[in-house]
Amino acid sequence: MLRPRHSAMMLTEKKRHAKDSIGTLRRIWSFLSDQKGRFAAVVFMVIMSSGLSLLGPYVVGKAIDTYIVTKQTDGFVFVLAILVLIYLSLSLSTFLQNYWMIQIAQRTIYLIRKQLFYHFHQLPIAFFDKRQHGELMSRITNDIENMSQTFNSTVIQVVSSMLTLVGAVCVMLWLSPLLTFVTLLIVPMMYGGMKWITNRTQKRFKEQQQNLGELNGFIEEVISGQKIVKMFSQEKRMIAQFLSKNERLKQSGFWAQTYSGFIPKLMNVLNNVSFALIAGVGGILALKGIISIGVIVIFAEYARQFTRPLNDLANQWNTLLSALAGAERVFEILDVEKEERDETEAISLPEMRGEIAFRHVFFSYDKEQEAIRDVSFSVSPGETVALVGPTGAGKTTIIQLLTRFYDPDRGHIFIDGHDSRSIKRASLRQHMAFVLQDTFLFQGTIRENIRYGRLNASDEEVEEAAKWANAHSFIMKLPNGYDTVLNQDGSGISQGQKQLLAIARAMVANPSILILDEATSNIDTMTELKIQEALGRLMNGRTCFVIAHRLNTIQNADRILVLNEGQLIEQGTHESLLEAKGFYYELYHSYLKKEEIS
Numbered sequence: 001m002l003r004p005r006h007s008a009m010m011l012t013e014k015k016r017h018a019k020d021s022i023g024t025l026r027r028i029w030s031f032l033s034d035q036k037g038r039f040a041a042v043v044f045m046v047i048m049s050s051g052l053s054l055l056g057p058y059v060v061g062k063a064i065d066t067y068i069v070t071k072q073t074d075g076f077v078f079v080l081a082i083l084v085l086i087y088l089s090l091s092l093s094t095f096l097q098n099y100w101m102i103q104i105a106q107r108t109i110y111l112i113r114k115q116l117f118y119h120f121h122q123l124p125i126a127f128f129d130k131r132q133h134g135e136l137m138s139r140i141t142n143d144i145e146n147m148s149q150t151f152n153s154t155v156i157q158v159v160s161s162m163l164t165l166v167g168a169v170c171v172m173l174w175l176s177p178l179l180t181f182v183t184l185l186i187v188p189m190m191y192g193g194m195k196w197i198t199n200r201t202q203k204r205f206k207e208q209q210q211n212l213g214e215l216n217g218f219i220e221e222v223i224s225g226q227k228i229v230k231m232f233s234q235e236k237r238m239i240a241q242f243l244s245k246n247e248r249l250k251q252s253g254f255w256a257q258t259y260s261g262f263i264p265k266l267m268n269v270l271n272n273v274s275f276a277l278i279a280g281v282g283g284i285l286a287l288k289g290i291i292s293i294g295v296i297v298i299f300a301e302y303a304r305q306f307t308r309p310l311n312d313l314a315n316q317w318n319t320l321l322s323a324l325a326g327a328e329r330v331f332e333i334l335d336v337e338k339e340e341r342d343e344t345e346a347i348s349l350p351e352m353r354g355e356i357a358f359r360h361v362f363f364s365y366d367k368e369q370e371a372i373r374d375v376s377f378s379v380s381p382g383e384t385v386a387l388v389g390p391t392g393a394g395k396t397t398i399i400q401l402l403t404r405f406y407d408p409d410r411g412h413i414f415i416d417g418h419d420s421r422s423i424k425r426a427s428l429r430q431h432m433a434f435v436l437q438d439t440f441l442f443q444g445t446i447r448e449n450i451r452y453g454r455l456n457a458s459d460e461e462v463e464e465a466a467k468w469a470n471a472h473s474f475i476m477k478l479p480n481g482y483d484t485v486l487n488q489d490g491s492g493i494s495q496g497q498k499q500l501l502a503i504a505r506a507m508v509a510n511p512s513i514l515i516l517d518e519a520t521s522n523i524d525t526m527t528e529l530k531i532q533e534a535l536g537r538l539m540n541g542r543t544c545f546v547i548a549h550r551l552n553t554i555q556n557a558d559r560i561l562v563l564n565e566g567q568l569i570e571q572g573t574h575e576s577l578l579e580a581k582g583f584y585y586e587l588y589h590s591y592l593k594k595e596e597i598s
């Protein structure tokens, strides 16, 4: 009883697949808009070369009947010259079509890659929070490269194979319908075999791409987290995970390749069957005087021409399917909605004082569990506010909302009296700077990294900021000073030095609101003093939010906001909160105990 339903489901699934593939092809086509002329030239060349490849054998067959069978030599040289011309033109048109198609393919891929990268920058932070970075990398590199390889040659081969196929059938029908029928006997066999194989390969290729993405993501994670892996002696576990992912990729790759490998074998067998049929049936027909020897030669050649395109089609079809699977994965990202647009009437703030008010703010990441519940507080310009609370209390979430990486589900955040939703995101962020625990430096010189805070800062301003950030002296000791090139992860300089650079970068940005995330952990005392001094300078006169886990670093904050399970449960100065003997008091004493033990 289950069967009909099952096959109905399969049918719907297949229809969906076909619809998806057509949709994907349409989208690829839309990237060709500025190259339609060149594409038309390629199509013309493909038609020409397909026509010439059919004309060649036809002339050969006719020459056999006219000159060889009748032993006539007059005009034979002329026919040979025509044949040479046909095959030379065929080579030229094939060369041109490939040359232009590669140009088209490379430009199309360039445009898709560009759009994808632009799109990445417009996606909400939530998108990156939820996905493995390596897997995303795989889409922008592997999948696009796969598409590029395919469009360079496969598309032409598929089109030219189809044309040759149709042309060959037409000429064969014209020459001998009976022998055509015999030649076409292999088509149902081919169709059945191909259908069986492609049903399996399509699924496996998609799996292969997916597994490759997962493996890449994992490798990227392990390489960037190598120190953590070693610190926690997790090498064996990482290797075990790698092996299982690698095994899955091997399996899907093995089956994808195995199934697609059946295609040439099947075609070979059918090729030989078809040749034998033509030779046998053609021979009988020739003996009966129904067809000439030349026609048998033409058929034998066309049968090869006819099964070769089918063969090519089958081979290339798989490549095309695999590229389409890649293209679908790329378009999937292009379909992810961009970060909500700023409201049309959203304003830019040329200046910001740094006055902040949260009013009954509620927020959840997954629309199930609230990360922030009914939080209200106000911050005056220039005030330093510390956010404390156990892990998962919602400290980072407050910052995510302040920076509009996310917007509240309910309630309002006011900045300088404006609802944050009415301020353009870029304008809002322009007045903010971060000094995070995990300082992220880009590959480039120290100067470029500091200038990242404000791209139009002069060299003098960069050096001035570095001096204020206590970074100048260590920079000058580096072999190339400000022109020392840092790796992406900033290896080559210490953790503390990285933080000093981050402070200099924030200085250059000259923000009204500063966000510090536990900026002084794991640093030696000397460097910590330098950092504290630099931070003091940076914080002066700005509204500051400090997320701190080490409660001794925030005692001088103007106000401490104590969060627990998404709620703001206490606020006040360090002294007033200790006096109140509430949650902060408990937190502080358990922190002191922990410090004593360690």
Ligand SMILES: Nc1ncnc2c1ncn2[C@@H]1O[C@H](COP(=O)(O)OP(=O)(O)OP(=O)(O)O)[C@@H](O)[C@H]1O
Binding pocket: 129, 130, 365, 366, 371, 389, 390, 391, 392, 393, 394, 395, 396, 397, 398
């Ligand atoms: N990207 C996310 N997607 C889903 N849930 C999240 C996400 N980020 C945080 N959360 C959840 O929201 C809640 C608040 O997290 P948040 O990161 O704000 O806590 P925190 O106080 O900064 O913690 P920590 O001190 O550990 O950094 C937690 O329950 C956390 O699991």
